[in-house]
Amino acid sequence: MVLHEATLFLDLDGTLFELVDNPEDVRADHRTQALIGQLLQHMDGRVAVVSGRSLAQIDDMLGDAAGTLWISGSHGCEYRWDGVIQSPSRPAALDDVAASFRNFAQNQPGVLVEEKSLGVALHYRTAPEAGASALALAQEMAGLHDLYLQHGKSMVELRAGSENKGSAILTMMAHPGLAGTTPVFAGDDVTDEPGFEAVLELGGHAILVGEPRPTLATFRLRSPEELREWLWRATV
Structure with a gap:
């Protein structure tokens, strides 16, 4: 799997970050922010977050690094890239x-x-x-x-909405900046399975992070820590 020729899609909770008791406690440390910067440089900016978190939450979690990423939040209902934000109205x-x-x-x-x-x-x-x-x-x-x-x-x-991480990945992969590249998606939860399905349909790779379970993913890493270390090695 050659990352510099791919587009990398990352879930956050349980994938890039360890799961914690209180979701509000998750923040990227300096090493994780440095990893994101290294990935962006290695992959010519083709690094995306696909999360169930909202855009505002993702910004809080990632800090300055969030502004340089392709992002889909709220399970595919929200998007931000190249300064363009798409977010529907909140249902009362x-x-x-x-x-x-x-x-x-x-x-x-x-x-x-x-x-x-x-x-x-x-x-x-x-x-x-x-x-x-x-x-x-x-x-x-x-x-x-x-x-x-x-x-x-x-x-x-x-x-709101019935979108999912698969529809989010397909939407972003249709963008001229990503079209024609090989998608790679890492996730941990059942909410990530539509994303696995989408990247496999496009000839890409699906990575399950965590304990073995029934999944469409074709690769597995044991923990967020192992994923981060693999990503560091892939950028060398």
Whole structure:
């Protein structure tokens, strides 16, 4: 796999960064920011983030490095590249969802609410016993407000739109700056499977980061740390 001839797509949580109990605690350290800079130089700028996080959250996580990347946030609903931003309006129903999720979390120690520009998530990583109740509430609210229910690792999210990381990758790969290159996508969660499918359809490579599980990915790295070290070696 030769990266300097490819376009690299990276998920963030659980892929470039380790999963943590509180999603708001994730920040790129100096070494990770340096890695992003090295990748951009090695690949002539063809480095993209494809994340369920919002554009604003990605900016907070990556700092100055975010401004130089191709970015799709909110599971393919938001985009930014070459200074152009595409972001739909936030559905008013998400305010009702956020209130319901906060009420739920108040009575479930360890459950966290994450509000995004186009979604609201319930995280129960430190309270796995709350998972079934969280899913039931999310299903109820999804039906009530006609929102998309997104499953993930120890979380459920209600969000606008039915786009996914696969549609995000296909949209970006159609851009003249990326078209004709070989896509490589690294991800860890079930939310990344549409992205794996997309890069394989385009003749690219899919990398699962983390423990073995049923997946479309054709390569696997054991952890975000192993991914970062592999990326460093690939830029030498």
